[in-house]
Amino acid sequence: MSAVVVLVTCLAGSAGAVTRFVVDGEIRRRWAGSFPWATLVINVSGSLVLGLVTGAVLGHGAPSVWKTVLGTGFCGGYTTFSTATVETLRLAQARAGLAAVAYSVATFLGSAVAAAVGLVLGWQL
Template identity: 50%
Template sequence: MNWLLVVAGAMVGAPLRHLTDRAVRSRCDSVFPWGTFAVNITGCLVLGLLTGAASPDVRLLLGTGLCGALTTYSTFSYETLRLAGTGAGLAAFGNVVGSVAAGLGAAFAGVWLAGALWG
């Protein structure tokens, strides 16, 4: 039964990741990978909220399934290497530092917010 929850969440997370990335790219004409940044930080926030407040089944559905398919470490890594390889070293460095700092901050904020809302 648990794997069905993960699959159901992933069926929403993967297309949501693709659509969000396309929407962000259409609005930002930049070498910086804002779409990947946005989905990864959003996923960290949601996972933080779930960690602080959700039942195990909801964590499987939304945490492992949805957030697992929504966020992407491989694309983050590829885009960082692509930035560095094309001479945008400062943007690559900013992507690494910004993604790690914002992701951790979003996760902590999610846990804190869950505690504040649902104690």
């Protein structure tokens, strides 16, 4: 891998992290409460983008560097599954067991379905 690809991937990761910060802030501002909607939306939408990129690379022969830059870089900086785990534990500690289970299931299934939809769309576009 060239130094340019590493640098561009780092920049894409930075852009993903900044995008996550902005999206998180906007969602929290609009939907106050203890349920972690922001992280759920971020992880599901990031999975969709990763699916789209992967589908475009696999289905249309787009350069695999796009998968590295956008998938590893941007989506890696944008999504935050470690935060989802911490938020699940916080819900459980707050004795919101049903919310913790719902959040975990929604994160897992939502992200998997979004990635699959993105893969199909990316393949077809």
